[in-house]
Structures are given as C-alpha cells and as structure tokens.
Amino acid sequence: MKIADDLPSALTALDRPNSYIGRSVPRPNLARLMQGRGQYVSDLALARMAHVAFARSPHAHARIKKIDAAAAKKTPGVIAVVTGPELAKVITPWVGVLSHLKGIKSAPQHAIAIDRACWQGEAVCAVVAKSRAEAEDAIDLLDIDYEELPVVTDAETALDAKTLVIHPELGDNLTFERKHEAGEVDKAFKEADAVVEATFVFGRHTGVTNEPRAIVAYWNEGEQRLTVYQGTQAPHMMQNLFAKHLSLAEHQVRVVTKDVGGSFGIKVHTYADEMATVALSKLLKRPVKFVADRLESFITDIHARDHRVKAKIGVKKDGTITAFEIDDLTGIGPYSVYPRTSGIEANQVVNLVGGPYKCPNYRALARVVFQNKNVMCQYRAVGHPIATAVTEGLVELAAAKIGIDPLEMRRKNLIPDDGYPCAGASGIKFEKLSHHAALEKLVKMMGYEKLRAEQAELRKKKIYRGLGFASFIEVTNPSAAFYGVGGAKISAQDGATLRLDAQGALIVHSGVTEQGQGTEAVLAQVAASAFGIAIERVRVVTGDTDNTPYGGGTWASRAAGIGGEAAWQAGKALRQNVLAVAASILQSEPKALDIRNGLVVDADTGRERITLDEVARVAYFRPDTLPPGFQAELVATRHYVPRAWPFAFTNGIQASYLEVDIDTGFVKLLRHWCVEDCGTVINPQLVDEQIRGGIVQGIGAALYEHCIYDERGQLLNGNMADYLVPMAGEMPDMEIGHVVSPTADSELGAKGAGEAGTAGAPAVVMNAINDALRPLGAKIITEMPATPGVVLKALGRV
Amino acid sequence: MKPRSFDYVRVKSLAEAVIALARHGTEAKIIAGGQSLVPLLNMRMASPAILVDINALAELRGISLEGGSLRIGALVRQAEAEGSVEIAKHAPLIAKALPYIGHFAIRNRGTIGGSIALADPAAELPACLLALGGEVEIEGAKGARTVKADDFFKDLYETALGPGDVLIAIRIPVPSKDMRFGFSELARRHGDFAMAGLAACRDGKSARLAFFGVGSTPLRAKKAEAALAKGSLEEAVAVLDHDLDPPDDIHSSGKVKLHLAKTLLRRIAPELAA
Numbered sequence A: 001m002k003i004a005d006d007l008p009s010a011l012t013a014l015d016r017p018n019s020y021i022g023r024s025v026p027r028p029n030l031a032r033l034m035q036g037r038g039q040y041v042s043d044l045a046l047a048r049m050a051h052v053a054f055a056r057s058p059h060a061h062a063r064i065k066k067i068d069a070a071a072a073k074k075t076p077g078v079i080a081v082v083t084g085p086e087l088a089k090v091i092t093p094w095v096g097v098l099s100h101l102k103g104i105k106s107a108p109q110h111a112i113a114i115d116r117a118c119w120q121g122e123a124v125c126a127v128v129a130k131s132r133a134e135a136e137d138a139i140d141l142l143d144i145d146y147e148e149l150p151v152v153t154d155a156e157t158a159l160d161a162k163t164l165v166i167h168p169e170l171g172d173n174l175t176f177e178r179k180h181e182a183g184e185v186d187k188a189f190k191e192a193d194a195v196v197e198a199t200f201v202f203g204r205h206t207g208v209t210n211e212p213r214a215i216v217a218y219w220n221e222g223e224q225r226l227t228v229y230q231g232t233q234a235p236h237m238m239q240n241l242f243a244k245h246l247s248l249a250e251h252q253v254r255v256v257t258k259d260v261g262g263s264f265g266i267k268v269h270t271y272a273d274e275m276a277t278v279a280l281s282k283l284l285k286r287p288v289k290f291v292a293d294r295l296e297s298f299i300t301d302i303h304a305r306d307h308r309v310k311a312k313i314g315v316k317k318d319g320t321i322t323a324f325e326i327d328d329l330t331g332i333g334p335y336s337v338y339p340r341t342s343g344i345e346a347n348q349v350v351n352l353v354g355g356p357y358k359c360p361n362y363r364a365l366a367r368v369v370f371q372n373k374n375v376m377c378q379y380r381a382v383g384h385p386i387a388t389a390v391t392e393g394l395v396e397l398a399a400a401k402i403g404i405d406p407l408e409m410r411r412k413n414l415i416p417d418d419g420y421p422c423a424g425a426s427g428i429k430f431e432k433l434s435h436h437a438a439l440e441k442l443v444k445m446m447g448y449e450k451l452r453a454e455q456a457e458l459r460k461k462k463i464y465r466g467l468g469f470a471s472f473i474e475v476t477n478p479s480a481a482f483y484g485v486g487g488a489k490i491s492a493q494d495g496a497t498l499r500l501d502a503q504g505a506l507i508v509h510s511g512v513t514e515q516g517q518g519t520e521a522v523l524a525q526v527a528a529s530a531f532g533i534a535i536e537r538v539r540v541v542t543g544d545t546d547n548t549p550y551g552g553g554t555w556a557s558r559a560a561g562i563g564g565e566a567a568w569q570a571g572k573a574l575r576q577n578v579l580a581v582a583a584s585i586l587q588s589e590p591k592a593l594d595i596r597n598g599l600v601v602d603a604d605t606g607r608e609r610i611t612l613d614e615v616a617r618v619a620y621f622r623p624d625t626l627p628p629g630f631q632a633e634l635v636a637t638r639h640y641v642p643r644a645w646p647f648a649f650t651n652g653i654q655a656s657y658l659e660v661d662i663d664t665g666f667v668k669l670l671r672h673w674c675v676e677d678c679g680t681v682i683n684p685q686l687v688d689e690q691i692r693g694g695i696v697q698g699i700g701a702a703l704y705e706h707c708i709y710d711e712r713g714q715l716l717n718g719n720m721a722d723y724l725v726p727m728a729g730e731m732p733d734m735e736i737g738h739v740v741s742p743t744a745d746s747e748l749g750a751k752g753a754g755e756a757g758t759a760g761a762p763a764v765v766m767n768a769i770n771d772a773l774r775p776l777g778a779k780i781i782t783e784m785p786a787t788p789g790v791v792l793k794a795l796g797r798v
Numbered sequence B: 001m002k003p004r005s006f007d008y009v010r011v012k013s014l015a016e017a018v019i020a021l022a023r024h025g026t027e028a029k030i031i032a033g034g035q036s037l038v039p040l041l042n043m044r045m046a047s048p049a050i051l052v053d054i055n056a057l058a059e060l061r062g063i064s065l066e067g068g069s070l071r072i073g074a075l076v077r078q079a080e081a082e083g084s085v086e087i088a089k090h091a092p093l094i095a096k097a098l099p100y101i102g103h104f105a106i107r108n109r110g111t112i113g114g115s116i117a118l119a120d121p122a123a124e125l126p127a128c129l130l131a132l133g134g135e136v137e138i139e140g141a142k143g144a145r146t147v148k149a150d151d152f153f154k155d156l157y158e159t160a161l162g163p164g165d166v167l168i169a170i171r172i173p174v175p176s177k178d179m180r181f182g183f184s185e186l187a188r189r190h191g192d193f194a195m196a197g198l199a200a201c202r203d204g205k206s207a208r209l210a211f212f213g214v215g216s217t218p219l220r221a222k223k224a225e226a227a228l229a230k231g232s233l234e235e236a237v238a239v240l241d242h243d244l245d246p247p248d249d250i251h252s253s254g255k256v257k258l259h260l261a262k263t264l265l266r267r268i269a270p271e272l273a274a
C-alpha cells in the first residue's frame, strides 16, 4: 500500500520510462474549452435545421381530450405540429425493465403522451419551427383540452388499497421490491445492548448540468441514415435505442458526442423528448434540434433520491455492531426510466447498507413505487449517498448512545485491511479495500484530537461546531452484472484503437466518453505511457459510433478503469507492432528494442536507434524496402472488461467540520476531508477534482438541493432562483488524500473515483450537524436537505 | 425560454419616454438594467408589446446632495452606488445593503431605480428606502410628483408607479449626526434574495425598522420601533409577533421567518445603540 503523489507509480508493470501514470498532466482539451472553442451540441447548426419545442402538461395527471392546433399551425415559421398518436407511427414505445431485477414492472412510455399525461412536464405535443422562439410562440396558441385526473404523489400511501393505480394494467403502483436477509437478524438484535432506530428522509433533487440536454437529429433520406449529435454519456447505447425504436438497423444510426457540458448521470437515460426529436427528424426528413431550457430541465431531467428509510442498528456495549435493518421506500414517478430502470437505486441501497462493516446480520426491504411526479433514475453515486447516510448515521447515533468515540466504533467494526477477499452481508464481493488505513490517514490529515479540543473550548463560548464522519464503499468498473445480464444492450466492455500516424504520432480512438471530467487526458496518459511517446504527440478521439470501438461510455465510474485498461493494452500491442517494423528495418529483434519518449531505442542501453516518424515513413511510403512477406500493422485494437469481480469496489472515508448557528439554523461548512482508495491514481489532480466536485454535489443534497412538490404534483421551485444548487461561496476547503490498493483484475490497477465524493458527503454533513447539536439536547436530524427550518425545529426553536 | 416578440425603442429624452409610455399604456415596459425584467421576459411571465429603454437618459443618472437630501438617479447602477463616496457618507445604510444584492455581475447592470420600481418584497433597497424615510421622484403624463417611501410600496410588486410613470430618482434625507444604522439579512447562499432581512436606523428619539422577505412589501414594524425608541429590545422583539405575520413560502414557514426576523433584530440592536 502506498500513498499516491505526483510521481510516477512504483508499480512495476506501469513503471515505464517517461510514464505519465500518477502525474497531474493537464487535460489536452483544456485550452480549447477555456478559449470558448468547445463543440457543444447546444451550439450546433446544420443547414435546413428546424427547432422543436414541446407543449408540456401543466397537470400531474390528466387526460388529453383534444388538441386544437389550427392557430398554432398558422403562426410564422411553423413547420409541423405533431401529436403523440401521429409520432407513434414513426417510433415505438419502450418499457424500462431489466430481467435481473426480479418482478420489476413498468408501463409503455411514448415519445409524446398519447392520451394521458402522467406528470407535470410530460410532453403532449411537439411544434417544429424555423426557430425555437417561433416554436414557443406556436405553443402559446395550442388549444389543449385536459381533464384533470386524481394524482398519486405521496410514496407512503402509493400502495394503499384506496390509492388510484396509475397504470391499471399493472395491478398496483409497485414498480419493484427487493427483500434481503442474511445471518441471524432477530437474534442479533436481541443480543445487542442497545438498539437505535431512526427514519431518514432524502429529498428529491436533480443534477443541474451546465449545458442542458441537447440533441440534433438528422435523418438523411438519400443515405437512409440517421446521424444524431447528442450530449450523452453512452453513444453506443443510444445508437442501439434509436435504431430499435425507429425500426432501423444499428449501422443506419450514427451517434456523435463531442463536448458535453456535464452529465452526472443525467445524460445516460432515454428521454421522451429526445426520442421525439429523433423521430421528428425521420418524419420530416430534415435536421431537428432540441435543447432543453432550464425550466423544462427541472421538470424532465431525471430526478434522484427521494427515499424514506426506516433503519435500525444493534450494538454491544463495547461497540460491536450486531445487526442492521432497513426499510426503504422510494417514489420514482410514473415510469421506470429506460433502459437502466428506476429500480437500480433502491437495489443499490440494499447492496450497500452496512457495506464497510464486518457485521453479518442484515435485513432489508426496498420498495419502489409509481407516482405522478417527474421520473426518477440514476444520478451520480446511485444509491450510495442513501446507503452511506443511513449506515453512518446509525453508526454515529449508536456510538453516541453507548458513549464511545465514533472513530473507535469504526475501528472496531470496519472489515480489517487484511481480511480480503471477502463478501459483505448483502452478498457483494470485495477484492481489496483499505478502510483502516484510510481512517488512520484521515485522522492524521485533519488533526482529530486538536479539533475535538477546539470544539469543546468553543462550546463554552456557545459556539456549536460539529465533526461528522462516514466510511463508505463505492461501486466502480462494473462488469456485465450491472445491466448486460438483465438484457439491456449496454456494453460492459470497452475498446481502444491506437494508430501510428505517418509522422509517428499516436491517434487513440476510445469507446468511453468525455463529459468534461478529463477522460481524454487519462486516455492520453495511459496510451502515451504504454506505447512510449510524449503526450503532446497523442491525439484522442471519443464519442462517435462510426469511428470508435464499441463501448459503454461513461457511467458507474468506469471510464478510467475500463477504457483506460483497454488503451493500456492497445498501447502495448501497438508498441510490439511498431517494434516489429523497426526490427525489420534495423535487422534486429523486436525483443532487443523498446519505444521510449517517441524513439525506438536499444532495450538494454536506451541508445537511440530510429525515430518513430522514420518507422512510419518506411511503413507507409516505402514498404517496398521491407523484407518480402513482411506487412507492417500500425493499428492495434484491444478491449477490456472486468471478469474476476462483478464490480471493483473502492472505499474511503470523509469528515466534515462545521458550525451551526443555533439562532438561525444556518450551517457554515468549515472544512471537509476525504481519503479515498481508487487503486492506481492515473492523474492525481483529475481524481482530486472529481472527488471535490462530487463532495459539492453531496453537500448540495445535504443542505440545499430539493425539488419541492405540492400534494397535487406541481413542482414549486423548478428554476435557478428557487432551486438552490451549491455555490462556491458556501463550500468549505476540501483536503483529499489517497490510499492505493490497485485491482489485480487489470494491469493498470485503476478503479473508479467519480462518485466517491457524492457517496459520503451527505452523511458527514448530517453527522456533523448532529454532533454540533448534541450538547443542546436537540432532536436528531435525519432529513435532507437540512434547511434552517429543519435545524431550528430540531432545536425546538420554532 | 425565449421571450415573445416585442418592439423596442431607446428613448433619448425623458419627454420622449413619457410620450412613448403614454401611447402604449399597459402594453409598454421600461427596461433599465434588465436584471429582473429579462428573466421575466424569457420565462414569458411578462410579455410587453414594447420595451422602452431608458438607458440613454442622462437626467436619470448621477448622485448629488440637494438641500437636505441625497438624490440618487434611477439609472445609477448598483455597482456604481457601491463605490460612491456620497452614499457611503450620507446613506451608509444603503452602502451596507448593496453588497447583499445578487452578485457583482448583476450589480454591474442592475439599477437603483429598477430595484425600487420592481419592489421585490425580499429586495434590500426598497427596505432601505423605507427605513430611511426616503422619497421617490416620479415623472408621468401628468407631470412630476414625489411620493414618500411609506406610501410607495402598496402590495406584492405593486407600487405608486402607474403604467405611464418613470421613476426618476430616490431622495434620502441626510441623517443627523446621532443616527445609527443597522443592516442584516439571512440568505442561504451568498447573493440570494433574503429569507428575512432588516434595514434599520435609530437616533435619540425614534427608530425605524424595515423588514424584508417577510411579507408582500417591505414592512415597517411600528410597535417594535416604539418599544425600541423606549430602549427596550426584549419588548421590541416580543411585539414583532404583532407587527409581522410572514406567509409561508417554498423555503420556509412563516413561523421560521418570524423567528429569523426576531433574531435579526437582536443581532443588529448593538449597531443601533448610541
């Protein structure tokens, strides 16, 4: 185990001369993006391109009785007004279920509602016009006759017999249910010296991307091909879905994804309005553009969380945890989102609760229900913030109850660092984690004892500061176990194709995608290191289904671990191919040569033998000088998928130090720490910034972000003034540290790091608030976001 | 989020503005800094037929001392006011409040007059004007008039301004030497409109407390003012129960707002002490 720093990794397989692994190499796309030369779909214009805007249901549940489009059709610039039934002739509906989530059910969802809108914001009619403004003008003139229907909004009563069933053909409002039982739970609770129960409430929120969802679809009638420019995380998945629902072959569909202004899981799903845009292009035989505006983003981008978890922990006097039990209920809107389903988050909660601990006794129930609100699905750190807040909330409540230091409690219960491989109580498998090393490193980084002393001192002056902790695990590098086995055509494997160009530079094509997180930098570093060339001579191409190897894209913290390994392997393979050419030119043996810093050298002495551009020149322009029968292969492709483990679990621990103003209920974040183990750190700066960004999103959940619905299913704060995203001014300084336990499943040893910050931050903020208020006898806060009102109420001040 | 189409005229004189406004009546809207109006247009929550751009009117600019009062032109940008020596000297309450308005980029365009004319109930400047006992200069089809702050704010986004009126300037009485000022607000994020705020001033004889974010207009807490003038902070805090009855909003209940208003009064009381 080794602490990563800005130095080449000491791991032998990676320790090549001029290795970029473990170095904070600036991203190759940085200057371009900083100069405003990004190529975002929002900015794209094609010849004859039309714009679509959607009339959206103002009601959470309503029958569409009539749409009178006569006036709208006459407004300037309007090209077409298209209703749900009209569009259904071009595109088939979909059902968001997966076969490995036993019993999950959902109803067919259409690109545009056919005769009923099931949430406020569902598209009921499309207007295509020469400009977005003209399309919006025409929408104003649509005369839509709705008959309001009763609504299901409260998840708590969604399964009651007297509650309306949103999709009668499904029989009830239950989307998915999972039960899990391990060990001897009842006995373990009986044997506990103390049992702590709490109900945790996680507000609905959403991922507010800088660039909203954006798509330009172009059906070329002459070519019989569809080209879709889309800000998406998974171009090949979308290629499959567009083809399937437009009844095309996949080779007739090309998805191009250039720059994407942030995704966070928002852009890995099928959106009805985007499917409609593609179908409209096919129908109208011209390019059609849709860019969600901020108002429609709030009512159509997937929402996340919205869980109520009743939870229980049993502990012995000495701090030993005897059992965990949870009952999770989550409302997901009227449809399970396609194709990943809206059952995954609850399923993850069941998988992850208690995950860092030895405790074998665990009972879980998770229920996922339909309701008439915007759809809910996977957003950064799917299920992790819920499971971590529940587990770590319980651990700290239990520690307080039996009067033991919360870190001692963890030292006692965390799976020992030499206890791997092993399995958790939910059945998840761990290859190698480092909870204890991470904890001890965190304690040192933060100066735990000093902070506790400061906290005690300040309390005497009526200043209430709190420290909160959370150990956590993170699912990364998923194998086919995540989606493929459930029947979804979402690639678990990824590929990289490396080509030596005619001047000896390296062109990398990869199936993973760049969402602004720096994937292309990581791919360049890995390819440059494996092949042996300066990174300035590496060019990375991603996001084009016509031109990149088939792959899954970016989600579940997989791009570096899986896409990176494919690039590593392809780099090694291309090096061998190039050395074969060089050996042939030099009348040497490939084994006796190596590529270092862009030169073919003697492997033993490092003496320069021939430049790469000379090798390329001979191979491409003077192959006649090579021996007969020798064919140079200056392209190599390799693929990779994790096989040994269903997921590469990572681990970490976070801490928050904050101050609660007990007169106003305001929380001031002072400092935040995270020690995390993502295996090999390819680019320390990118990893640290991923973690910081993730922490900020977790803090958003803990204190600010909330999609507030009324009982009629109306979103009350769907705009940037009333929906509070976390902003820099309120964010604490964040210190990041690493422990390195590489996965042995790949040579690179890299696991994911994209979601660790989000997984742990809500828990530590919640725990720190409770720690701050403990001496005041306040009620425990288990509700997010912890608004000033929530805090004041816990204090009995309002 | 595209505005409905509208006509646009950039007027070159106040007279021209008044004529344009009179001609179009309620169909016209003045645009100053655009920091509130443009979002309303984009969200189609406002759709005037014509925008009357007053940004070229020199008459609406400038900060000056006239008689016993400080006159701040309607078109003075909030950022410009922030850097004004006159305002710092003669209207320190406004100087204290300005940094709380949105962010710098917004204050660079947003105007003093626009903020007063819009009269957002959670805005800082209307409350300051009210606390300071200022006045509003208005030019309309029927000529010029001056309205006291106490009579200017009528209801939610409703002021003494009629459809044809242009807010020309605000006037703040130059304070006596013993006048003390206090300003504070509680917003969850830097730059947000306040959940509750208080602009206050006090001299030997009297106190003026203008709360914002707790009603449909900035509100004077007259019972609390009387108690404070007598020197009893605790009584002033207690009678806020009668002065204020904040409605619930999406971010907090009225009860929370009332509690916050009381906390604010306690917190700025030391600043108001002689």
Ligand SMILES: Cc1cc2nc3c(=O)[nH]c(=O)nc-3n(C[C@H](O)[C@H](O)[C@H](O)COP(=O)(O)OP(=O)(O)OC[C@H]3O[C@@H](n4cnc5c(N)ncnc54)[C@H](O)[C@@H]3O)c2cc1C
Pocket: B029, B030, B031, B032, B033, B034, B035, B036, B037, B038, B054, B074, B075, B100, B101, B102, B103, B106, B109, B110, B111, B112, B113, B114, B115, B117, B118, B120, B122, B123, B124, B125, B161, B165, B166, B167, B168, B191, B192, B193, B194
């Ligand atoms: C992100 C953001 C945050 C903000 N935060 C705050 C905040 O914390 N506190 C706060 O107070 N404000 C805030 N604002 C609003 C800002 O202060 C605006 O500048 C101000 O409310 C309006 O001033 P304006 O010059 O931009 O007016 P405009 O937007 O141009 O006009 C606003 C309204 O006033 C009318 N009007 C403008 N000038 C005149 C005039 N001279 N005579 C008659 N009518 C006129 C217009 O017709 C319109 O109805 C924020 C704005 C944004 C975008």
